Amino acid sequence: MIDVRLLRIDPDGVRVSLARRYKPELLEQLDVAIALDVQARQISTRRDDIRAKVNELSKAVGLAKRSGDEAAAEAAQAESRELGAEEHALGAQADDVQNELREVLLRIPNLPHPDAPDGGGDHENPLVKGPIQMPESFADHRRVPHWETAAELGILDSERATKIAASMFTMQRGAGASLARALCQLALDRNADVFEEVRPPTMVSTSTLTATGHLPKFADDAYAIERDDLWMIPTAEVPLTSMYAGEVVDESQLPLRLMAYTSCYRREAGSAGRDTRGMLRSHEFDKVEILALATPEQSPALLTELVDRAEGTIASLGLPYRIIEICTGDMGQSHHRSFDIEVYAPGCDAWLEVSSISWFADYQARRADIRFRRAGQKGTEIAHTLNGSALAVPRVWAAIVENFREPDGSVIIPDVLRPYMRGLERITA
RNA sequence: GGAACGGUGGCAGAGCGGACAAAUGCAGCCGCCUUGAAAGCGGCCGGCUCGAAAGGGCCCGGGGGUUCGAAUCCCUCCCGUUCCGCCA
CATH class of the missing domain: 1.10.287.40 (Serine-tRNA synthetase, tRNA binding domain)
Incomplete structure (x- = not known):
């Protein structure tokens, strides 16, 4: 607000x-x-x-x-x-x-930061970095959509996921399931030096979903458990932001850095029929979120820190990526300033948004009533919130399957993931 | 799901129709004392909101009611603790 x-x-x-x-x-x-x-x-x-x-x-x-x-x-x-x-x-x-x-x-949405680039839509989002690790060209064997490779390797079973649940649900199997989990562990381990790991509820109250700006305007995008007046979270941002709702924290505690690995649930109400194949869009997916609660003075540096953290993880996987800034006409309702990291997927020939890092200023904290007290001063002030995806599994999973596909159809596992996959170096049929 | 007891300031905890924004303790801030600190002593010390100010209003889990007047009485919802039931 x-x-x-x-x-x-x-x-x-x-x-x-x-x-x-x-x-x-x-x-x-x-x-x-x-x-x-x-x-x-x-x-x-x-x-x-x-x-x-x-x-x-x-x-x-x-x-x-x-x-x-x-x-x-x-x-x-x-x-x-x-x-x-x-x-x-x-x-x-x-x-x-x-x-x-x-x-x-x-x-009413948040006011854009003065430095946020002006623009009417996503076509005007400026490139701020990259592409990084982008090869001159991609050999034909890397130009295969991940759903085809995944089917050959037996690591993705969307048909059965649909049978069990509904369309737009996915299911990874074998090394594919390990890969999904390994990505989360990598992201958690890379940020555990300063972020406290949290395992929050993934079902939340109406007021919690309102605090982050998802309600009342975007009710159609979230799954509702009406009988119990609860909602499935679309991102761990939701429970993490509200952890300190209604509280007054001491300035000395700030910035507070939190991270959580959770499933995320999205109805994708406006996207029926889009990206129905593979892992690009799904009603349920896993993500590691990093979040900071800060004073207004601390915010700008934290925004950079969060972007660096998200970028570092993508870079460590060896994927080609770029960073764009979101222009004013494309920013989300609660955003004050926002950056996206996109990974190139040669099989789909597309830049996939794999992380979105945003600064909300006091917009969410005012809704959630999160305040802080400055040392030796009277009164309280509204805190600032920032958050970003440390890693969102499905699209990174897809990008790995496409980028690291070998001529024989196998997929090489990035070095940094191998310890989490019982040493597996390559996924073969 | 049933029963009992609770929910008061940063925390603990009194108050149970009027003088209560609310005792007291802890924490915090200022000062005295001290080489420095601790202890001790004195003082200050909630939040929100309207207003240029003077000043006003609101807040004792949420909402509603009774009353000239509610933290205090009544209704209702939410949350917590304990016991029972059920269960991973």
């Missing part, structure tokens, strides 16, 4: 900033929010005045009764009773307007 106070202090600044997202309807919503805020304050000021009077009268009743002046007490009671009705009505009105304002505010 953006800060309502910003709407009052600098509405034009907010307008200009939001305009960079290239969604004209946002500016209309903004005007609605500003109007509601004015209205809400007017009503609650009036209600507060009446309440003050009621409080005063109530005190007078107490005093009068104690001094035995029944007549005065009754007069004050009568007056207070009348005011009470008015206060009640105004209170209800104020609540309504405030709820309405909150509903609108929850759907």
